[in-house]
Amino acid sequence: QQQVKQSPQSLIVQKGGISIINCAYENTAFDYFPWYQQFPGKGPALLIAIRPDVSEKKEGRFTISFNKSAKQFSLHIMDSQPGDSATYFCAAQMDSSYKLIFGSGTRLLVRP
Amino acid sequence: EAGVTQFPSHSVIEKGQTVTLRCDPISGHDNLYWYRRVMGKEIKFLLHFVKESKQDESGMPNNRFLAERTGGTYSTLKVQPAELEDSGVYFCASSQAGVRGEQFFGPGTRLTVL
Structure with missing residues (x-):
């Protein structure tokens, strides 16, 4: 049983477009929601994270939108660039634990 | 500052x-x-x-897996x-004491069991 469901599995976007990746969760004990970016041959690296007391967080071209009532959160990449081509993982962490629970990942390809 | 390192990068075993x-x-x-x-x-948690x-x-997953961290430094x-189903990429991550947020990941070890 997957606790964090991520979609789509893969995504192709033209340069300059908006990339949107969605995640949904069930456990209301989650209190930290990070997004990790992974390039081939590298480990995942924290991109941006949010806590449930805010509905949106923006860092440069990357924005997390958080809907607590719907138990959904999404990553928006504005003005997508070929260099953004990578695998993106959403994750969640419970207030009583250190472990990260990941979604299944989204392979993003940004075409020039 | 050096990041998390893992060895080997690839392993193929029977x-x-x-x-x-x-x-x-x-x-x-x-x-x-x-x-x-x-x-x-998905990336699945093993232990902390x-x-x-x-x-x-x-x-x-079972008692065929044994993790150790000698002296609180490196881990094995x-x-x-x-078994065949053990194939996958094994990631190690670390974080500062008392910090529940960001975890820093290594590049992973790709294990293939034939």
Whole structure:
């Protein structure tokens, strides 16, 4: 049983477009929601994270939108660039634990 | 500052053999984690060390997996005997003491069991 469901599995976007990746969760004990970016041959690296007391967080071209009532959160990449081509993982962490629970990942390809 | 390092980067072994993976966390990080990603699926938590103590090993799949963290520094993950379903990428991550947020990941060890 997957606790964090991520979609789509893969995504192709033209340069300059908006990339949107969605995640949904069930456990209301989650209190930290990070997004990790992974390039081939590298480990995942924290991109941006949010806590449930805010509905949106923006860092440069990357924005997390958080809907607590719907138990959904999404990553928006504005003005997508070929260099953004990578695998993106959403994750969640419970207030009583250190472990990260990941979604299944989204392979993003940004075409020039 | 050096990041998390893992050795080897790739390992190919026969079913029934033993493999030991090593992780060197970022210096000074008390928290060390092991995760695994099986082909195309989610990254799954295996266990969490605080210094040399196992804090949470709820994700360890079975007793063929043994993790150690000698002296609270580097960690090893031994699989004995390896089975086909153990194939995947094993990630190690570390974080500072008392920090529940960002975890820093190593590049992973790709394990293939034939």
